[in-house]
Amino acid sequence: MASVKTKALVIRESPYQDNDKLLTLFTEKYGKQRAIARGARRRKGTLRSVTQLFTYGDFMYFEGKNFANISDATLIESFYPLRGDIVKVTLASYVAELLDAFYDFYQGDPEMLKAVTHIFYYWSEHQAENDEALAVCFQLKLTRIQGLGPELTHCVRCGKREALSGFSIQDGGAVCKDCLKPGDVPIEGALITEMHRWMCEPIKTVCHTKWDDRRVRQGLDLMDRYITAQLGRRTKSYQFYKELSAQSSRQ
CATH class of the missing domain: 1.20.1440.120 (Recombination protein O, C-terminal domain)
Structure with missing residues (x-):
């Protein structure tokens, strides 16, 4: 599967399975997307800080059958x-x-x-x-x-x-x-x-x-x-x- 990279804003988040998150992203290039962030609920998860509600960042993901799977993300603004x-x-x-x-x-x-x-x-x-x-x-x-x-x-x-x-x-x-x-x-x-x-x-x-x-x-x-x-x-x-x-x- 080809990877996709785009700027996006997290407009919804919810727990998914044990340590993951299910996100709704409003992206710059591909519109609204539903994506899984693996391990984002772990205390030291690499995606934890960039997958909070309202965060804006550069996201890389692979398109899946039901959800995109986020492979990497870099925080641009947290609006903390x-x-x-x-x-x-x-x-x-x-x-x-x-x-x-x-x-x-x-x-x-x-x-x-x-x-x-x-x-x-x-x-x-x-x-x-x-x-x-x-x-x-x-x-x-x-x-x-x-x-x-x-x-x-x-x-x-x-x-x-x-x-x-x-x-x-x-x-x-x-x-x-x-x-x-x-x-x-x-x-x-x-x-x-x-x-x-x-x-x-x-x-x-x-x-x-x-x-x-x-x-x-x-x-x-x-x-x-x-x-x-x-x-x-x-x-x-x-x-x-x-x-x-x-x-x-x-x-």
Whole structure:
């Protein structure tokens, strides 16, 4: 069997047999892959450090019938500081869960991999003005790349660009005040404008810009509702994240 070498991010890990791990890798060249890391659970295993959740590295593996078998891996970035903050870990888990949900095996996108590693870096190095702004930025860019991005420049029902004051989960975008229906989400026009910025501006720009905390959270919640409708199921990690962040705000 020919070996494959590619950069990859670990987006899921689970125990496998006695000392191994079963990983889901989001690779640069070959999309999402399921791979076995032999001996990765041993204390002195050579693959132990590079097969942790959220680690980014150079992976070499042999393709198997059901799983790839990792033969070697070199750590590029562990994003280790992330692990010291349970709220950030949960937000990162949400990002990883969305990658897993939106891409089938062998499907991927190098630009999306680059985007996620940049977001993880900003979070782990405490560089973001608002951590949640990067999360909603990711939600919007991911849905756009998947061809599911919401319409945020004009009303999805009449095409009007003025007086946008709501969002339709069903129709997938902004609605004007004249087209609001029961079941639509009333939101400020300023939030619609900022959502369009989060979708289109570079991640670095979003990272270093100050945003209104309340609108960021509204955008994050709204996009999770939209994504839930697209996937047909809720994301477990986001529900846990909301519980944690609520607890933190009460302390």
